[in-house]
Amino acid sequence: MNLKKHYDQLYQESSKVILSNNYAIDYEIKNEQDSRFGITLLLRPDEKTKSAVHLFLNELQKIEPNQYYYPDSDIHITIMSIISCYNGFTLDKINVEEYISIIQKSLIDLNEIKIRFQGVTASASALMLQGFPADESLNILRNNLRGNFKKTNLEQSIDSRYAISTAHATVMRFQEKLQNPTKLIETTEKFRSFDFGEFRAENLELVFNDWYQRTEKTIHLKNFSL
Template sequence: MIQSIYDQMWQRFELASAHNDFELDSHLIDVANDSRRGITALAYLKQGNSLILDEIMNFQETVRELEPNQYYHPLDELHLTVLSVISCVPKFELSEINVHKYAEIFFSALSTIQQIEIKYSGVSASPNCIVLQGFPANNALEEFRNELRTQLSDAGLRVTIDSRYKLVTAHSSLIRFKTPISDGQQLFKLCKQYRNHDFGSVVLKDFELVYNNWYQNLAVTKSLARGSVLDQQRV
């Protein structure tokens, strides 16, 4: 199922490349006063195997040579979204929710799972971004997501879980298109070279619940809860 989702994305990317019909995020990606905020459970890739980050950096730099004016997610901000609890909406403030209750549920769900291993194999893309294809090695990610969904729903807290689509993949966004693509077919050919590239595997044991903007910029992100599946340490 996960591969079929990546394949569907790729087909849309191929069509956009052929017709130069990309979706550009040019009006907000560099705007300092973008007020969109949300709540997300995630894990940063920087906690894992550094060789993966090297592979990602090499890929990003290769694309940058062809498309220097796109948005390249910084390596220390690359992450796996466990669940978008509240999708980013304009002017959302933490004062609107009981942060403590969300943190309690985050820790409760975290206590039920094992560490999560993700294999990153190849890239996919859509008309607006390029992503790293992630494939869970076990059911831990799905179990974590479902536990969060269940407990948040049972608690009657404000959520927008799965409002756009049900999150089942384990992808990480690498590049977003913010300016016109100079040569769509060349970009497609370049990405096709990495379609099945082995980026490596990562074991994720540290997770966070964060208050974030649309692009998960660390300068804006505020950690609401942090924990590990190994020792259940909480912050």
């Protein structure tokens, strides 16, 4: 996949939706009874990169202070949603060690994973950092995971919603009516090509998580050093 072309197309389509007030508000963010949980393999940017991201988020918060902004602790790139979040999923439904074993097997001979956050894009309900892997290591890992999990009878929903191929990180979601969609897009345009920096993933994390990867609702299951 040509990631730049994909991000550009997504932005062009979504910015029109936002400017025409046809964007989607995620009402579940404030739902205290939301019971959608799953397990995810993810990686997180380093502190230097997250500091650069603050430049973008601080500008957005001046315009749209009432939207949902991901705190530093929650910013991540999804490597693979192994069990996509659904209502009623709990950890006692699976044997976590079996999942850890499959992931460890998928990491054999894997090179380091480097990601550059360059610019921002959008969806109909969120703003995201554009992530660009330095090489094919991330894709190789994803394909290893797909192949190895398909050989098992373990519960999993890999690629059931869509085949993940990007390296984006969601940093803001619409949880209320936008106060100024035009100003929001104008500000986003300023960061369309902004270089937030490159980082190397020190480790990967397997977590039990809610839909929004909120730290207070996350159970850390395993770290995998790279």
